[in-house]
Amino acid sequence: MTELTDLGVRALRDGIRGGEFSAREVADAYTDQVSRAKELNAFLVETPDHALAAAKAADDARAKGDTLAPLAGVPLGIKDLFCTKGVEATAGSHILEGFKPPYESSVSQRLWDAGAGMLGKLNMDQFAMGSSNETSAFGNVKSPWRRSDGGNAVLTPGGSSGGSSAAVAARLCPAATGTDTGGSIRQPASFTGISGIKPTYGRCSRWGVIAFASSLDQAGAMARDVTDCAILLEQMAGFDPKDATSLDAPVPNWEAGLSSDLKGKRIGVPKEYRMDGMPAEIEALWQQGIDWVKDAGAEVLEVSLPHTKYALPAYYIIAPAEASSNLARYDGVRYGQRDLPDGANLQEMYAATRDHGFGDEVKRRVIIGTYVLSAGFYDAYYTQAQKVRTLIARDFDMAWQDCDLLLTPTAPSAAFGLGEKSDDPIAMYLNDVFTVPSSLAGLPAMSVPGGLDKQGLPLGLQVIGKAMDEQGVLNAGLALEERAGFRARPEAWW
Numbered sequence: 250m251t252e253l254t255d256l257g258v259r260a261l262r263d264g265i266r267g268g269e270f271s272a273r274e275v276a277d278a279y280t281d282q283v284s285r286a287k288e289l290n291a292f293l294v295e296t297p298d299h300a301l302a303a304a305k306a307a308d309d310a311r312a313k314g315d316t317l318a319p320l321a322g323v324p325l326g327i328k329d330l331f332c333t334k335g336v337e338a339t340a341g342s343h344i345l346e347g348f349k350p351p352y353e354s355s356v357s358q359r360l361w362d363a364g365a366g367m368l369g370k371l372n373m374d375q376f377a378m379g380s381s382n383e384t385s386a387f388g389n390v391k392s393p394w395r396r397s398d399g400g401n402a403v404l405t406p407g408g409s410s411g412g413s414s415a416a417v418a419a420r421l422c423p424a425a426t427g428t429d430t431g432g433s434i435r436q437p438a439s440f441t442g443i444s445g446i447k448p449t450y451g452r453c454s455r456w457g458v459i460a461f462a463s464s465l466d467q468a469g470a471m472a473r474d475v476t477d478c479a480i481l482l483e484q485m486a487g488f489d490p491k492d493a494t495s496l497d498a499p500v501p502n503w504e505a506g507l508s509s510d511l512k513g514k515r516i517g518v519p520k521e522y523r524m525d526g527m528p529a530e531i532e533a534l535w536q537q538g539i540d541w542v543k544d545a546g547a548e549v550l551e552v553s554l555p556h557t558k559y560a561l562p563a564y565y566i567i568a569p570a571e572a573s574s575n576l577a578r579y580d581g582v583r584y585g586q587r588d589l590p591d592g593a594n595l596q597e598m599y600a601a602t603r604d605h606g607f608g609d610e611v612k613r614r615v616i617i618g619t620y621v622l623s624a625g626f627y628d629a630y631y632t633q634a635q636k637v638r639t640l641i642a643r644d645f646d647m648a649w650q651d652c653d654l655l656l657t658p659t660a661p662s663a664a665f666g667l668g669e670k671s672d673d674p675i676a677m678y679l680n681d682v683f684t685v686p687s688s689l690a691g692l693p694a695m696s697v698p699g700g701l702d703k704q705g706l707p708l709g710l711q712v713i714g715k716a717m718d719e720q721g722v723l724n725a726g727l728a729l730e731e732r733a734g735f736r737a738r739p740e741a742w743w
């Protein structure tokens with residue numbers, strides 16, 4: 250029997266509209282599922298009342314014969330980086346513990362205006378810094394997936410949107426918001442067998458999204474399939490005068506534009522992404538993806554993105570530089586936690602608050618960022634990294650002369666065990682090799698599940714598009730999805 254929690258965004262929306270079930274039944278099914286999955290630690294706060302209120306509004310509107318809003322009665326998970334009015338927003342950090350924002354982020358407000366409800370706030374790497382969720386101050390999220398060779402190794406759901414990926418994969422919500430600075434939507438989507446799209450920089454407002462690296466941060470959608478990503482993203486995106494970098498462009502009806510026919514599309518395969526030591530299974534999946542898009546009618550060609558190998562080092566200078574500036578505001582005066590040791594003066598209060606409030610990875614980034622922005626090193630590091638960023642963007646511009654989209658693996662590995670990489674920041678940063686270049690260039694990109702590795706763990710394929718071409722990205726994603734026929738889901742053990 251299909252449970253309501255097996256249904257995604259489109260099926261729930263259509264079922265509520267058509268009266269197959271009530272929004273109340275949907276909200277009850279999901280809130281129940283959430284309350285039974287505490288072991289995964291995906292939710293930091295549960296907000297059943299919010300979801301139930303949206304359900305009631307949807308059911309009342311339907312009873313009155315009113316036209317239903319686009320997401321009427323659909324319950325969602327919200328990454329804890331989004332400010333939610335009156336509901337704690339911590340960014341996964343102690344320093345914001347207890348912070349109840351007095352306002353709503355523009356993206357979440359749009360979702361409520363579209364009739365959606367909130368099941369709760371989702372755990373994440375602290376300030377979105379990480380690829381495994383282990384940097385959360387509130388305990389790591391556990392992936393619902395396990396290796397098929399048994400053992401009880403608990404795996405990471407990826408990061409930083411790991412609460413979102415775990416919750417969607419474990420059927421705790423039909424879809425969730427994520428944010429992506431250097432891969433934080435795509436890598437966790439790849440690790441958990443779900444789809445995730447990071448739109449063009451500026452598509453989704455950053456207003457009310459707790460800042461990490463402002464020139465890179467971008468909200469996006471995480472869901473069980475490409476269609477649901479299109480539906481959700483359409484309601485999240487749109488111009489916002491409150492964000493100076495918001496794109497003043499109409500949001501297309503991406504759902505209506507979906508087509509898996511890739512005839513006439515040229516898809517580039519960047520040769521620099523064939524890294525030494527790439528696991529054979531990732532290489533094989535990539536080749537499989539190439540065959541799938543050809544089967545969908547696309548022409549496939551090799552392209553060159555010559556500066557790819559400098560993308561990761563440039564990102565790990567630019568992102569920490571921006572973080573060190575953005576995080577300067579957490580001084581114990583304005584938000585959240587304050588540590589005031591006996592007899593401490595103002596400086597000592599700042600130091601104690603930041604020392605206790607920030608985790609190790611956040612401190613590492615603030616220190617790196619402060620260093621690369623300091624007078625003696627600014628030109629050697631920060632200016633150089635910005636130049637590299639321009640070269641990366643130019644690489645893509647050159648590639649677009651020959652192709653319309655790019656196809657790559659999403660991540661260099663399947664999900665790894667908790668603790669396996671936490672002592673080695675460089676190994677952790679390498680998770681982002683395939684996702685960071687498009688982030689630096691502000692381009693739309695998505696991950697869709699392609700298959701399982703030998704251990705039965707999901708692997709994702711990434712499609713990258715030209716700025717503003719989310720439709721092209723979604724369509725190629727749909728073509729892959731149809732051919733991959735990925736139906737695997739984690740067995741409940743939690």
Ligand SMILES: NC(=O)C[C@H](N)C(=O)O
Pocket residue numbers: 377378379380408409428429430431432433434568681
């Ligand atoms: N925020 C992100 O996109 C995650 C990335 N792995 C980082 O730690 O910066």
